[in-house]
Amino acid sequence: MSDSQETNSGQSLYEKLGGEAAVNAAVDIFYRKVLADHRINRFFDNSDMEKQAAKQKAFLTMAFGGPNNYNGQDMRNAHAHLVKMGLNASHFDAVMEHLGATLTELNVPAELIGQAAAIAESTRNDVLGK
């Protein structure tokens, strides 16, 4: 398990964003945006909404620099069936868009949004099976 990422001020990104409470506040907003987006919601259809929300929460926790078991190979395996369905960079971009919009909606400062986006971005190749 990787520790929360340290930043200059001594407080981690995860702490600055507000930790688990912030993830909880973000997950409904984020998941709602994803489901409302016709470009990508087919990848989230026919799924148990509770389980799907738990996965979104895991993703957001990681993007927030929180405790996670991020493993590139697991990420590849988990998304392989979606890649077969046609998941590509444009869909990943759409998700990144919603991550940014969610954090903006929660009044997170731009600098921290940038840091969270960078963490999420680092999973791109694994998610897309590149």
Place this chain on the structure above:
Amino acid sequence: MRSITIGESTFSCQPDETVLETLLRENIQVPNGCRQGLCQACLMRSIDNPPPVSAQVGLKDTLQKQNYFLACVCHPEQDMTVALPNQQGASIEAVVIKKQLLTPDIVQLVLEYQTEFNFFAGQFVNLKRPDGLIRSYSIANIPHHKKILEFHIRRLPNGQFSSWVYDELELGTQLTISEAQGSCHYLPGRAEQPLLLIGTGSGLAPLHGIIADALAQEHSGPIHLFHGSRDLNGLYFIDEMRELAEEFDNFYYTSCLSGEEIESDHVRGRAHDIALSSIETLSGWRVFLCGHPEMVNQTKRMAFMKGASMADIYVDAFHVAQEKK
């Protein structure tokens, strides 16, 4: 060192070990995934004592109340007796004391039991008839000093159990009842929260219990019930619900018919359509959905998109048992 008991076996939990790690080390099959308390694959239930609160983070409040926890993040604070969600606990015997038609399609069954039995109104049990055939039905009443359980059973075409209840089950017959299951029930707290309850057909059964529970616990926020069916054979308790709405200022009842027949007494349309179009936003609401699986799943998504938090949506989809020929 803490001990973990599951079924007939007891194991020692090593220092720093989680419940999941202990069980897997002892070759007990436990579904698991992320191992960091997120995916909820390793959901288990503590039978004897409340589990550590830290092992319940992120679970639905009704599951927390029933002592469910995530084994992968559970460091036992005391000895624990645990079970997997699908592991049946003790069952009890109950006797049929009332059987009455509510509509030509739905029968009310009341059973009386003698032993201790804990449940939340809205949960379901497995009813087992003497030859062993089992079906799940929701409990329609709140815990009662009379020790009774009420069920509303819809007759399904070719339904083995429901046809038997209709045609053959006699007063005095003994049935076996599993422990109560399911997370679709009321919890006190947040008494001013608006409640939306949508049910189709005998989906009114759990909602009937949930409403009684909320009112008994002095829920002060508005409680909106929408009960729908295609035709009148699926609508029942109409007078009772209207009387309840007279009695309680914060309870509102709308009966809906989606079929072709003209019936001026009820709103025309599907219950969930009427409910959702009558409410601007569900942000801050608690939502209960029971009955037809398609209605439940569709409405769950619609309610979420309309602003209800995922944590505040409670559902019970009535799946029809696949008959094994």
